[in-house]
Amino acid sequence: MSRIEQIISDMEAYLDTCKTAPFSSNKIICEKDQLDDYLNELRARTPEEIKKYQRILQNKDSIINDAKQQGEQIINAAAQQAQQLVDETNIMQNAVDKADQYLNNSNARAQKALEDANNEAVQIRSSAIHYTDDMLSRLQNIIEHAIRQNNDRYQELMNGLQNELNVVINNRNELAGANGTDTAAPEGGSEAAAAQQSDDDTLVSGNVEDDGQ
16 A cells, blocks of 8 residues: 555544534534644645646746757857858758758757657646646545535434434423323323323333434
8 A cells, every 4th residue: 555545544544533613514513733734744645746846836937948959059050150151152952952951950859859848848737737636635535424424423322312302302202291190181181191191101102212222
């Protein structure tokens, strides 16, 4: 496992330990310094291709100027040699042809150097974007996984609290029914009250068993 993969695994483990933010089902509380440490180390481990791309972008003007200067130097050298050849009558035509050849070659080399630099910059930029997007995709998956896990825990907590609330409500209903036993029930209401009491007992018993599980 590479160091970058290890950092991502450590970050995922850390996010799993973060608590859910109060009154929120999709936010967690984490230490900013801890995340900064992970991100700083990821930046320190950035592949050399990205750094090379950054250096090329920063020095692009310098590369272009160097190519132009080299071209001008070649052109000047060709012009000087052409002038010397021109002075020699017997090889004047040859001097002109050679000067043209030098000029064409120098322009072609300068143009090729510029095109190569641009092509290399484009390729490195594409690699850097692809790599960064891949890292962000992994980080997105880590955060989404942490959010899903914390949502499940939050829902389990709310279900447990709801069960406890149902038990409390049912127990209060039982106490209210017991407190009114001396009061004469309306005609025809005793059976309904008994049925309601039986339903309440069953509901309380069921909730207590669920809570114990």
